[in-house]
Amino acid sequence: MEAATHAEAAHGHAHGHDDHAHHPSGLMRWVTTTNHKDIGTLYLLFSLTMFFIGGLLAFGIRAELFQPGLQYWEPEFFNQLTTMHGLIMVFGAIMPAFVGFANWQIPMMIGAPDMAFARMNNWSFWLLPPAAILLVSSFFVPGGAPAGGWTIYAPLSTQMGPGMDLGIFALHIMGASSIMGSINIVTTILNMRAPGMTLMKMPLFVWTWLITAYLLIAVMPVLAGAITMILTDRHFGTNFFNAAGGGDPVMFQHIFWFFGHPEVYIMILPAFGIVSQVIPAFARKPLFGYASMVYATSSIAILSFIVWAHHMFTTGMPAAGQLFFMFATMLIAVPTGVKVFNWIATMWKGSMTFETPMLFACGFLFVFSMGGFTGLVCAITPIDIQIQDTYYVVAHFHYVLVAGSLFAIFSGTYFWLPKWTGHMYSETLGKAHFWLSLVFFNVTFFPMHFLGLAGMPRRIPDYALQFADFNMIASIGALGFGLSQLLFVAAIIKCARGGEKAPAKPWEGADTLEWTLPSPAPYHSFETPPVIK
Amino acid sequence: MISKWARYFLAALIPALTPAVAGAEGYNLQAPQTIIAHEIYDLHTLIFLICCAIFVAVFGTMTYSIIKHRKSVGHKAEQFHENTLVEIIWTIVPFIILIGMAIPATKTILAMKDTSNPDLTIKATGYQWKWGYDYLHEGVSFYSSLATPRDLVEDKTPDGARKRAEHANYLLEVDHPVVVPIGKKIRMIVTANDVIHAWWVPAFGVKQDAIPGFVRDTWFRVDKPGTYRGQCAELCGKEHGFMPIVVEALEPEKFALWLAEQKKLTAANAMASGSLDGKGVYDKICVACHAAGVAGAPKFGDKAAWAPRLKQGQEVLYTHALHGFKAMPLKGGATDLPDEQIKAAVDYLSAAGK
Ligand code: HEM
Numbered sequence: 001m002e003a004a005t006h007a008e009a010a011h012g013h014a015h016g017h018d019d020h021a022h023h024p025s026g027l028m029r030w031v032t033t034t035n036h037k038d039i040g041t042l043y044l045l046f047s048l049t050m051f052f053i054g055g056l057l058a059f060g061i062r063a064e065l066f067q068p069g070l071q072y073w074e075p076e077f078f079n080q081l082t083t084m085h086g087l088i089m090v091f092g093a094i095m096p097a098f099v100g101f102a103n104w105q106i107p108m109m110i111g112a113p114d115m116a117f118a119r120m121n122n123w124s125f126w127l128l129p130p131a132a133i134l135l136v137s138s139f140f141v142p143g144g145a146p147a148g149g150w151t152i153y154a155p156l157s158t159q160m161g162p163g164m165d166l167g168i169f170a171l172h173i174m175g176a177s178s179i180m181g182s183i184n185i186v187t188t189i190l191n192m193r194a195p196g197m198t199l200m201k202m203p204l205f206v207w208t209w210l211i212t213a214y215l216l217i218a219v220m221p222v223l224a225g226a227i228t229m230i231l232t233d234r235h236f237g238t239n240f241f242n243a244a245g246g247g248d249p250v251m252f253q254h255i256f257w258f259f260g261h262p263e264v265y266i267m268i269l270p271a272f273g274i275v276s277q278v279i280p281a282f283a284r285k286p287l288f289g290y291a292s293m294v295y296a297t298s299s300i301a302i303l304s305f306i307v308w309a310h311h312m313f314t315t316g317m318p319a320a321g322q323l324f325f326m327f328a329t330m331l332i333a334v335p336t337g338v339k340v341f342n343w344i345a346t347m348w349k350g351s352m353t354f355e356t357p358m359l360f361a362c363g364f365l366f367v368f369s370m371g372g373f374t375g376l377v378c379a380i381t382p383i384d385i386q387i388q389d390t391y392y393v394v395a396h397f398h399y400v401l402v403a404g405s406l407f408a409i410f411s412g413t414y415f416w417l418p419k420w421t422g423h424m425y426s427e428t429l430g431k432a433h434f435w436l437s438l439v440f441f442n443v444t445f446f447p448m449h450f451l452g453l454a455g456m457p458r459r460i461p462d463y464a465l466q467f468a469d470f471n472m473i474a475s476i477g478a479l480g481f482g483l484s485q486l487l488f489v490a491a492i493i494k495c496a497r498g499g500e501k502a503p504a505k506p507w508e509g510a511d512t513l514e515w516t517l518p519s520p521a522p523y524h525s526f527e528t529p530p531v532i533k
Numbered sequence: 534m535i536s537k538w539a540r541y542f543l544a545a546l547i548p549a550l551t552p553a554v555a556g557a558e559g560y561n562l563q564a565p566q567t568i569i570a571h572e573i574y575d576l577h578t579l580i581f582l583i584c585c586a587i588f589v590a591v592f593g594t595m596t597y598s599i600i601k602h603r604k605s606v607g608h609k610a611e612q613f614h615e616n617t618l619v620e621i622i623w624t625i626v627p628f629i630i631l632i633g634m635a636i637p638a639t640k641t642i643l644a645m646k647d648t649s650n651p652d653l654t655i656k657a658t659g660y661q662w663k664w665g666y667d668y669l670h671e672g673v674s675f676y677s678s679l680a681t682p683r684d685l686v687e688d689k690t691p692d693g694a695r696k697r698a699e700h701a702n703y704l705l706e707v708d709h710p711v712v713v714p715i716g717k718k719i720r721m722i723v724t725a726n727d728v729i730h731a732w733w734v735p736a737f738g739v740k741q742d743a744i745p746g747f748v749r750d751t752w753f754r755v756d757k758p759g760t761y762r763g764q765c766a767e768l769c770g771k772e773h774g775f776m777p778i779v780v781e782a783l784e785p786e787k788f789a790l791w792l793a794e795q796k797k798l799t800a801a802n803a804m805a806s807g808s809l810d811g812k813g814v815y816d817k818i819c820v821a822c823h824a825a826g827v828a829g830a831p832k833f834g835d836k837a838a839w840a841p842r843l844k845q846g847q848e849v850l851y852t853h854a855l856h857g858f859k860a861m862p863l864k865g866g867a868t869d870l871p872d873e874q875i876k877a878a879v880d881y882l883s884a885a886g887k
């Protein structure tokens with residue numbers, strides 16, 4: 001997977017003259033840009049902003065739960081906080097962050113000059129800010145923001161005020177953006193690879209995104225259908241989910257989770273991809289089991305379509321249904337395990353160093369796997385019936401989404417920042433960010449396992465006294481975790497503004513194509529395609 | 534069977550493990566009080582321990598590698614990148630472990646689903662935001678709401694915090710608990726009136742979503758007299774955190790006394806509130822559709838329309854009227870009426886259709 005040297009040479013002089021020649025400057029550069037790197041940056045900054053807005057809401061939740069009693073919010077507003085926190089983090093922070101990575105990295109990693117549909121790329125991004133504004137502005141309409149949980153179960157969601165409609169429109173727009181982004185990614189990967197780069201020579205990050213993009217195209221329309229039916233139930237007299245009119249409230253859950261379970265893999269597969277780039281680079285050793293990684297990712301994606309009702313074990317489905325969904329869900333643990341084993345085998349007998357990207361990747365392995373184990377516990381139907389809709393599930397999905405997806409996003413950011421900015425980030429800031437995040441993450445979320453087992457339901461603004469101690473610990477951890485993220489912003493700003501010049505390939509063991517380009521990467525990546533041996 | 538496996542594991546591992554496993558209050562599932570809850574508890578212990586063992590093995594390896602295979606200690610990277618045998622082994626072995634977990638889990642699922650031959654059937658209905666209980670064959674019905682005073686919940690003074698801390702069963706107490714006899718199989722029929730709720734008592738291992746328009750069932754048999762507390766487990770709107778469930782389990786004799794008392798109360802209430810008879814209910818509620826035959830409803834007194842329906846038998850008609858059928862909403866929409874009165878209205882309608 002090495003680029004022929006003449007490609008590098010071609011770059012050296014191609015960029016001298018036309019690097020900044022073809023685009024407007026100032027604000028209009030960003031509004032009109034069709035450049036994959038600019039758009040990637042926009043996605044990442046958007047995601048960072050939403051991450052902080054979502055974090056603020058989370059802090060509102062944890063403040064209320066610091067002690068028993070209603071301290072700050074009315075219960076209704078508390079429900080708005082949990083709902084909006086979930087929606088913003090899923091649709092505003094995690095998903096766009098990965099699309100940002102895809103935009104920056106996929107063309108560079110497959111030796112392409114840009115994304116396949118450059119104008120559509122601009123449109124995919126610029127749909128997001130209006131959607132986010134719609135979503136956040138729902139706080140200010142009568143009745144407030146959606147308050148039915150991020151899962152917007154009917155018929156509760158048909159009861160809400162106009163904030164729910166704003167939320168639905170926002171999701172529609174974000175869904176359209178995701179679909180366009182995915183079409184672009186699929187087309188780019190399938191058509192624009194450098195000569196010689198067969199599918200089985202693609203870097204794993206590209207593979208995971210190819211599969212993720214297919215998942216997105218398959219399930220975003222399903223979500224759109226579900227929320228449209230809610231919309232017509234709310235305003236146009238239909239009764240899709242209204243039992244009194246002959247509708248079926250459980251059907252909403254089936255449709256939602258048919259989207260929702262693949263969605264959780266949409267949020268983790270690109271993370272697997274990032275970690276699969278980072279670990280070999282810092283172990284100075286090729287990825288172990290490349291082919292089995294590709295097969296494992298594909299089988300996870302396929303299985304993700306037949307496990308959705310594991311979110312619905314308590315709705316009272318027949319025993320045959322419970323058994324089927326339990327077995328199918330347990331099966332997912334096999335390819336997930338294979339991935340973890342492969343990563344550890346990659347580290348085995350390597351020559352490892354632990355710069356920040358590698359720290360986050362190791363943190364990911366450790367802590368994400370705990371989320372995998374609790375996932376397995378949730379998959380066992382009888383146990384799940386006890387812990388469904390409790391804090392145990394809250395712990396489970398934060399272990400996979402924060403310590404999984406988010407840590408991978410951090411890892412990837414530090415890994416590629418030198419390529420993006422041309423400067424090395426501050427290792428001191430990065431390491432402090434890692435250790436504080438790791439510690440406070442566990443202080444926040446580990447006690448939630450105990451809370452859930454002991455019987456604390458999720459989505460409640462006040463709780464019985466036996467839950468007080470662990471809630472207090474979790475709230476303190478949350479404050480610490482939130483503040484630690486300021487270090488991340490500091491590290492990024494510092495790196496963007498200056499610092500030690502980054503060489504083309506700052507990481508000794510990195511071997512993908514982007515490292516053959518100078519740092520910062522030139523505006524147009526590969527005008528002459530490199531040739532892969 | 535399951536518990537044998539779990540005990541086997543426990544015997545080997547417990548001395549080495551922390552209170553988290555031993556079941557110290559607040560760290561683990563609540564002390565189980567039914568067979569099902571016991572099985573769930575043991576199943577969780579078993580799977581937890583297996584996961585711990587895998588975790589130690591896998592991350593022990595990783596930690597070893599992190600310590601030994603680093604550049605700073607001069608380790609040189611080897612360049613191997615596949616090993617078919619190893620890869621097959623670590624696909625097959627987890628698969629076998631999973632089968633080991635699935636077998637006991639399957640048995641518990643089948644046991645949980647067996648609601649046949651109950652000794653007592655109670656219907657729980659979720660409302661925003663309280664529970665309604667109907668003892669179906671005893672004719673006893675009541676609502677059960679949070680008993681913790683709202684002022685105490687909202688008291689923001691330091692004094693409030695102290696008072697809450699001293700308030701036993703804060704947020705887990707109700708005005709009218711469900712009362713059940715010990716040692717008897719209780720079948721819970723669970724439904725809802727408005728949005729989805731969930732009826733959950735952790736110590737019984739019972740959690741069942743309460744879904745409007747749907748009737749689901751579950752069961753438990755508790756052997757120790759006592760008070761068992763749970764909460765609504767499905768987000769149901771703003772007071773979701775404030776609709777607890779309290780079950781009081783009594784010896785059968787005490788239960789019989791309680792039941793007699795309740796029957797008297799229910800009868801007295803019905804007299805006092807001028808309970809409607811069949812015609813009264815029809816004139817107030819059913820008339821909306823059954824007079825003109827709205828949405829396919831059989832018209833009052835229309836013998837042709839009623840004949841095939843009457844043939845199904847009175848019980849079926851009751852069920853349809855109580856739980857809804859096609860366009861017929863449950864209880865004709867008058868969900869606050871006791872079942873007995875709806876049945877009376879069905880009798881009245883069917884007499885006219887004969
Ligand atoms: C070994 C792999 C996994 C298994 C077996 C598994 C299993 C489960 C099960 C059974 C539930 C339902 C729990 C309940 O509501 O009672 C659940 C919830 C959830 N899982 Fe996983 N999971 C796994 C990995 C993941 C990953 C990788 C992600 C995302 C990155 C994820 C995200 C979630 C989320 C977001 C929920 C909760 C959704 C909600 O109710 O709000 N899980 N998981």
Ligand SMILES: [Cu+2]
Nearest residue numbers: 261264310311
């Ligand atoms: Cu799922």
